Amino acid sequence: MTIGELNWTVLGTAALVLVAVAAVRLSTRAGLPTLLLYLGLGLLIGEAGLGLDFDDAAVTQAAGLFLLAVILAEGGLTTRWETVRPVLGLATVLATGGVVVSVAVTAAVAHLALGVDLRTAVLLGAVVSSTDAAAVFSVLRRLPVRARTRAALEAESGLNDPLVVILVTVVVSPSWEEAEPLLLAGQVLYQLVVGAALGLVVARAGGWVLRRSALPSAGLYPIATLAIALLAFAVAGVAGASSFLAVYVAGLWLGNAELPHRTATIGFTEALAWLAQISLFVLLGLLASPSRLPEALVPALVVGGGLLLVARPLSVLVSATPFRVPWREQVFVSWAGLRGAVPIVLTTIPLSVGLEAATQVFDVVFLLVVVFTLLQAPTLPWLARRLGVVEDAAPSDVDVDSAPLEGLGADLVQFRVPRGSRLNGVTVQELRLPGDTVVSLVVREGRSVVPGPATPLRTGDDLLLVVREADRDAVTRRLRAVSRGGRLAGWRRPDDEPAAP
Template sequence: MDPADLNAVVLLGAAVLLAAVAAVRISTRAGLPSLLVYLAIGLALGESGLGLQFEDAELTQVLGNVALAMILAEGGFTTQWSAIRPVAPLAGVLATLGVLVSVAVTSGLVLLLLDVDLRTAIVLGAVASSTDAAAVFSVLRQLPVRGRLRAVVEAESGFNDPPVIILVTVVTSDAWNSSGALGIAGQIGYQLLAGVALGFAVARCGVWLLARSALPASGLYPLATLAIAFLAFAVSGIAGGSPIMAIYVAGLVLGNSRLPHRAATDSFVEGLAWLAQIGLFILLGLLASPDRLLDALPTALIVGGALTLVARPLSVLLCATPFGVPWRDQAFISWAGLRGAVPIVLATIPMSVGLPGAERVFDVVFLLVVLFTLVQGPTLPWVARRTGAALAVGARDVTIDSAPLEDLDATLLQLSVPPDSRIAGVEVAELRLPEGTAVALALREGRLFVPADTTVLRAGDHLLIAAPRDARPEIEERLRRVSRDGRLAGWYSRLPPRVRPLTATGGPRP
């Protein structure tokens, strides 16, 4: 390549990446997943914009699977097992039985309302039925939603990708003609179980090795951690299991283990996940052809409407009712099932194998994702309030970050007090942090100072807390309790609901 051409490519790539990073702020304020902005950038760069020609569906599928693996690894890595453990059975049922119900209902309605064959109807139903982890994480983690509901939706979005990927792969392959329904179900079951087992085993071995390794540079630990996750991906694929399920489980195990230089690994994995999202969605936008999308609009509305208004609510109803989930919570779970990269990447599978009508399927799914994300994303806060899924004012969780102090076996925690937190008005001593913990520094309105025990905290304060490494979980739990319940959190949260004092607000003192 000529140096001038290389410089032009690097310039374009850097400009696109900076634009994509800046777009995150815009999408967050609008309550939309950033994928819509990235897809728009891809369309702008494509044949109807700057004129870049890209039609390689097979390459898109390969790169898309790698990007999805990175996104799911980060999703598992940043998910607290303690949060999803109570809801894991429900999330697992939604991700398996719920997906099958959605596929069956959507495919049936598509077959009834559109002039398509059974195979195309099942492909459309399967491709559209999977919720997207990247879209769900990016939207829900910006909303003050009750922890249990957030955990259900996030865990489902992580677990339901592998079954759908397996189903679409089998339906579009020769197995459609050679295997019956039981054979296809057996393949799906084996791949899921193998993915879970191998992902867990590889990650546990990796944690054992990392804990006993003395690498010469801290920056090598994030690389080793990511390599372990992708090792689980590859081992599962070679063994005939689900690579996507394996890497998500590996991310869960790694993220909930005590790893050396954890803060550096967190930042590294998060940055790569953002890069994977940006690259994936821009690539999918490049592959789409705006000239064909208008023709696919009626079909996209029918498929999306059948899925969002009929199949998804019915699947949630059938799966959540036996667990005693109230209908209001079911309504939120149903509406929070956002679509994103996964359906569009899956829509490239029929194109890569040359399935008849595959190009039409891709256009329909691409348009479906864009249109229904535009509807569901901005309205999700309203739905959360109407269904009671939203946390009350004053109950928003606090943001806590940490950095290790290796030589002292200690850690530094950074606490940001949000405007609606009940930590506002509480004295430092009233936080009642574990022994050996010190609130070392405070930043208030641009001024740094060392807080005393009697310092009253305010909304917007940033605190630097030094603590023993082993005390970190206890400190985080204590701070979150005070944020929810105020200065009386130590006993307030243990009282029966009927006798909780109404005056214990923990608000600012006069």
């Protein structure tokens, strides 16, 4: 590549990213996932638009799986364990048993209504039965939906990818007709259990090292944290386990482990996740051929209709009823099962191995994602209000950031008093912080104050604490307890004290 070609490539890439960033505002106003606009950008610069010819399914598959790993890592890092823990059982059943029900029903609809062979029908059912983390995160985090409902949907979208990846891999393999159900079930169990275990082991080991390292630059901590999550992805893949589950579990643990410079890490991974979404959806749009899409419209409507109106509601009913989830929440969870990048990326697997019906499956799934995202996403706010699953915005929890002080056996801890927090009005001595913790500085309205024991805290204050390394977790728990329960937290009721990560 010459210098001139490099300049034009950088110019085009930078312009594309800036247009994609500007498109976020448009999609937010319209209540649509940004994936639709990014897919449109891919089509615009593809063979039917600016003429960029791209049809490498193998490259798209490899890049797509890696970019999905980045998105899942960010989803885990930004998810609070105390929110997910109460719904983990429900989310797990939705991501396993619910997926099996959805695959079976969707495959039956495709086989009976479209007349496709059983292999193609099962492939269609498996590909579209996984909800998409990027689409779910981008839509639900803008809606004031009940924390339990939102957490169940987000956890499901992070956990259901491994099963469908396994199913798609088996369907496209030469041994499809000889596959034994018990052997397949054992393979699924191995991938899920070992993938989750490896993700947890890698995250805990990496977190242990990070907590005891004083790196020369704060910017190295976010890079190291994301690298640990992606290391879990790779280790699980080498072990033949579920890479997607490993990276999500690793991100979930790291995001709740109070690692150094957590705030900077979250900002860094969110930025990379946005870049991953832009790259992924533009790449998938490039792979699509607009000239083939019209003939795939009717099959997409049939398969999507069966999925949305029959398969998804039935899978939610079977999965959620044992957990006594009210019917209103079941209806919302059913309608909010958005599809996005994951189904389209999965269609590149049969494309890369040259399966006979692969092109038809890709076109049907591509249109299904576009059409049904346009139908579901804009109606979610209205449906949430009608079903009564919205709630008033809760006060923000205390977001504690820390950095190790090399050689002192201590950490520098920083946090801000959030709006609605019961820390407002509490004096420094009433915090009753563990050990020899020192509140060294309070920044209020741009002015720095060295606080005394009787100095009251105010909403918006930034506090700087010096904490012994051994007391850091206890200090974090105490700050969050006082934020929720006030100065008497821990005396009035024990559940003011949240569990350790």
